[in-house]
Amino acid sequence: MTTTTVTRTSAAVEQSRPRRQLSTAGRRRIAVALTLAGLIVGALFAGAPVLWMVFSSLKANPEIFAYPPQLITENSSLAPYLAILNDSRQLRFFLNSYVVSLAVAGLTLLVAVHAAYAFSRYDFPGKSIINIAVISVQAVPPITLLIPYFGLVVALGLYNTYPGLILTYMVFTLPYAIIMMTGYFNTLPRELDEAARVDGTSSFGALWRILIPIAIPGMVSVGMYTFMIAWNEYLFALTLTRTDDMRTVPIGIQLLMGQHSYDWNQMMAMSVLGSLPVILLFIFFQRYFIGGMTSGSVKN
Template identity: 40%
Template sequence: MPLKKWSLYGLIALLICIVLIPMFWMLSIALRTNLEVFSIPLKLIPAHPTFDAFRQILQNPDMVRLFMNSYFVSILVTLLCILLSALSGYGLSRFQYKSKKLVVLYILLTQMFPMVLLSIPYFLIISGMGLYNTYTALILAYTSFALPFSILMMRDFVNSIPRELDEAATIDGCGPYGTFFRIILPPCLPGLIATAVYTFILAWNEYLFAVVLTQDITSRPLTLGIGMLIGEYTTQWNQLMALSFMASAPLVIVFMFVQKYFLQGLTAGSVK
């Protein structure tokens, strides 16, 4: 085998190790007792693996509630973004109107502000609407973060579909909505999957606005639950790593199954 291929395979193996080592280390710490975490010398593989940390997390009703909160909010935000971005991307791609360029410019401008600058305005708006410490507050906030990029991604994907298909559908009697659902939407499946993965990851990992917009366990997501395991005088490191591993696992599993469609959706429109 040529040296060039060996070098490429070696680089890929190195990158895989860099990506997987944090996951392996989290699992290694999670399979120890908290006392063994501080043993010297610290071994890479635990001497007496145990699932006590995972069992304690799953038997804690507060932690289970945090998982349910994260799944509920993330899935609803994903569904909303898929629907709204698909319709908006179709409108920006296929319809002409005077303010079209201004709309695209406004969407781009929303991505230029650091999220921390928006925390106080969001808090004031959500509190004024009486939605503080509710699922609705998180859903509205996360959707507003994910939607601009999702719209631009779907617009580029719709642009890659020939307009002749729209014209043929119009001749056959389809209106704008019929053309969208019957002709445009099926080829947009990779773009929809890419939007769904991007939105789900954003909503699942978000921390700052979860702190700002929620107050107690009834609506707080899993990202805040990880911090709850860090105490003032002691920290249950094995439970912390177990919860971190369980929080990371859904994202890894989702990406493994849809990575082809995700990459295809992200590169849509880049090549004509």
């Protein structure tokens, strides 16, 4: 009796296992399906305004607000883009944005790499205080500094100039860049520096010959972030510039808003053209960008 009961119990257990396995697999499929559904909804929520912007840039102004709305109309054309590309004033806005954004990204990287190397590899008096100061600057809302920086830029004679915009933007990009690059350098073994110095290379040489080539992913991610900040910034660009020769793309879009009418199609077209540099940067460098962001956050 006992042997028979044990045998039957074992058989029942063996028969119930596949059912539990199927149940677990079913729950996993449901979880995956729900996750995909959530991602699709999120993508549509985030992408729908972008698609509407693209299609609106091809329409005439009255068609943008037609009801029921249509993505493509009979009068869709590239006329708004041609109007912008044939306007030297609008092209100047793009030139200014490229000059300022590239300069901010390059100078921020140059300063941040050396500062981060010092924070990562050396102990010096006041290191903790300086580190706290860097983080504190990152925590200050930029709008609270608008009036002080306006007065400072005017006093230094940098109002309505490239250096005025570049130096102002670097105040907000440098803290993030230093923090990220310090975290990235902390993930690199110190033995690399020691081996370079054993071979007779200075600390400066070890940084440029050994560490910087390895830290390219982190530098790319920081450079992309600082470029996007400078490219999209509106408030300081509006306050610290006066003439169209110094205006940037966000200000150029705002200037298309007239007193009695808005050029909506040209605003949308300029928004599309203004988004392309950031989109292309992310497409070409996303591998380095994601790698740099994750590596820089592993060890601090």
